[in-house]
Amino acid sequence: MLVRLLREYLRPYVGAITLVLVLQLAQTLATLYLPSLNADIIDQGVSQGDTDYILRTGGVMLAISLGQVICAVVAVYFGAKAAMSFGRDVRRGFFTQVQTFSAQEVNKFGAPSLITRSTNDVQQVQMVVLMSFTIMIMAPIMLVGGIIMALQEDPALSLLLVVVVPVLVVVVGLIISRMVPYFRVMQKRIDRINQVMREQITGIRVIRAFVRERHEEERFEVANEALFDTSLRAGKLMALMFPTVMFVMNLSSVAVMWFGGRQIDSGDLQIGELTAFLSYIMYILMAVMMSTMMFVMVPRAAVAAERIHEVLDTESSVVEVDDPTPLPERPTGRLELVGAQFRYPGAEEPVLEDIDLVAEPGRTTAIIGSTGSGKTTLLNLVPRLFDVTAGSVRIDGIDIRELSGADLGSLIGLVPQKAFLFSGTVADNLRYGNPQATEAQMWEALEVAQARSFVESLDAGLEAPVSQGGSNFSGGQRQRLAIARAVIRDPRIYLFDDSFSALDYATDAALRAALVPKTRDSAVIVVAQRVATIRSAEVIVVLEHGRVVGQGTHDDLLATNETYQEIVYSQLSAEEATA
């Protein structure tokens, strides 16, 4: 997974990476060469008292060293550029992918996990890439160099490497294979911390109202303890890595002495060669040490890469068609559900079944039913938050699955149940509905939504700030802003998902009256719990257990439909109902 992620996202930076490789090679060669200059200074300079020679060679040494610095700095520059670009591109790819998701995929991963993956996980991978470019590239070069020189010096003694290297590989492999599962759990535990805390911030009013701070702290403590526990286990294993590698390498230098001594005794080896051999072993050791640093970081990055790829590889269940049918020049917004069914994957019972209904433009179609009857799900089928599992949804006779996402969206003004506002200003939120909206249009939309007066009363007016989710506005204000956001879009189809619930009756009525001229050419679909909100609708659809059990006007249904009667009489008196 890690390799795949690297291959895909590092491709554009092959040029920079090649440059880094070349520079690091030059730099490493200089590192390997400098010791011989050191030796020259001692052997031919210091021991002879030849100051001139020392100065000359010292000058050469400094010149090379300066070159080395330049190489290294340039390498770091391009290495950092490539690594950070990699991180940026992965984050972008990730975000773009999540944007294609339908509600179903977002729910599958959960927002907290998606958030951790898009920042924390990417950070882990990015750091490994950076380390590779700046430090780790030197390791293999030194390793190869050291092995070549060791072989030149004494092939027989080099046989030791044949023993040592596999031992190292096995030991390191064993530690890593035990570490990886911990890292996998660890990222999940970070997800959990994110989740618990996010819930807490979201529900802070409820928590304080119910005095459940301590309960929440306990809940967090469990998550915190779990993360601590896993991190500690991983940390302890990690602590084993470096000393183990050092130990194996050190033991091998002891072995070199022992076997080398025997070879010297039998006259196969010179003592100078033994000393040289030992110093090459040291190079190899240093290279292995560097790689060990890498081994410590790679497992977590590998897990992170896996988690990132899991998201990148997830296909949205709502896919846009490749060659979309263009919209008619003047779409009317006639919405039709034909034998629509929706079933969650794997669920026994469908949420919706055999839904046939037509919402004509210029008319209000109300959907009513007890909680859990599938009203919201029905509404969600229209903007393709979910796709029907059978039957079809059509606008102007075109199956919405044939339309492009942008075209479909342009027809719809959705006011969701939760009047979610984005952080920014009131104007920003209105522009969400229509990016080209003028100030006059904004005020007009606010007027329709009965929000003009309270926005006017804000000091900053349209530029008044909105907190995340709109938490600095009251529920009713939020709903009206959300309605204004849909109105300013001038859509062909309005979808109101129980959007008047937080309004008082007077505001509710005024709003509906103001909507009438705005919606003359649009189909309006209203989901409501309140009978008063929908009784004037041209068509009322009664939903029960995911099926349509009645369709008609208020009076028709009141006379004939038992379910409707039940709902109405639970809210209104007989006189009110027939008034």
Added chain:
Amino acid sequence: MSDKTTTPSATGAGAPARPPRPGHGPMGGGMGMPGEKAMNFRATLARFAGRLRPERMLIGLILVLGVVSVAAAVAGPKILGEATNVIFDGIIGKQLPAGITQDQAIQGLRSQGQDDIADMVSGTNVVPGDGIDFTLLGQILLLVALVYLASFLFGWLQGRLTAIVVQRTARTLRADAEAKLNRLPLSYFDRNQRGEILSRVTNDIDNVSQTMQQTLSQLVTAVLTVIGVLAMMFWISPLLAVIALITVPLSIVITMMIAKRSKPQFTEQWASTGRLNGHVEEMFTGHTLVKVYGHQATALEDFDRENEALYGSSFRAQAISGTIQPAMGFVANLNYVIVAVVGGLKVANGSLTLGDVQAFIQYSRQFTQPITQIASMMNLLQSGVASAERVFDLLDAQEQTLDPASGASVSPVRGRVAFEDVSFSYDPERPLIEHLDLVVEPGQTVAIVGPTGAGKTTLVNLVMRFYEVGGGRITLDGVDTREMTRDELRQDIGMVLQDTWLFGGTIEENLRYGVREGATVDEAAFRAATEATHVDSFVRTLPDGYATELDDEGGSVSAGRSSS
């Protein structure tokens, strides 16, 4: 530089507003002055060190283990050198005729005019005629192996202890952040993006602990090595030691210069991470709307802006800080040449032996290596401290007023709530409630009506003390609510909020949420409550009944049900 990365919506925030605007909290204004922040480096580090206090026993132990493993690491090669000598002795001894003593051999060599070899032999423990003493060699090598084994064990132990210290500190930091959330006034949450706060608890604390893990033990080892080597150098030649020390201030100056430039970049990097996290969180939460309103392009544009800012600052941070290592390498070579030149001169005029200079050069190598290491650590620390600052920022945010130490209690509660001359406004410029008097007697149901925005919810917020009154007082059974602890007050109030919001967990867990800490509700009372709110019938239609899992925002249950 951070100013240009602020979101456009934030720059539009001209006027003061009801709960102050988002984007202006620690995330907007906070990172406006990286220069100033850089000065806080030491203060933050000192404060962080203060947090390590409870771990001082373990840290002491880590230090001791560090000394031992440094000693072992230094001793290993030294003893291994002994082994070289044994082999060397063996080679020489083999070339000498057996049966004579070492002195005889030396004299013999001198008489042959081989003074050089004679000198060499006199410096060894040669037994003429004998080859390599494998018994002795074996013993020495065994000793070396044992020293390495000890070094391994101590190193491992040190690593484990470090992991414990690091993870415990991170856990405490997270717990403190969590506890802090409960003490922050609600206005803090109005002001800050959720994802931004979350990033401090996850990304920043994660970064702090990774930094600690990497620096704590290595820094200890490096410092100890420097001290040890320095002592050896002074022992051999104070003059040369002083010369070698010249490079130390140079190293410090270079490190400081680089660190000074990288620190603001690291600060910006973690601030960008927070902002990006905030944006991502908001977009993923509002995913449905983003899709339906076709705002993927705008969302991506905003994302790109933050992402680009994060890229820019992290690239600069790494590119700048990455120069420390090569620069220090150069300083090390400079040091080497200077020592060689001065040493060469001293050998020439006979004031120092060649062997001493050679040893000295070796030591100066050993000396610069840990200094380079320390320099790199200082750099890593910049990133860690930048994150620590952000965590401390959160921990330092102004809290709501303290509860009275021993709150007045009302028991049994009758439930008479009185507003006495209450005034309140979210924004001093725009009074919302002025001189309100209102009494609610027990047994009464009082409905508050008024156009939206008139302050109905505010009244409830004031009773609950989510916000504090600006003037006058609110009493419960005649006791000023400010004289009670918030918990005491809220325990006695049952509230149904406008925002229906459920916790992740099962339905039953959510329902029992309203129950006072420690109290239990028997099955009958539980059923009675669920039937009264018409919850029971629909819950029974769910496959798992009361054990049905809800997601964190009640997403899998429709809203009519979540307010029940």
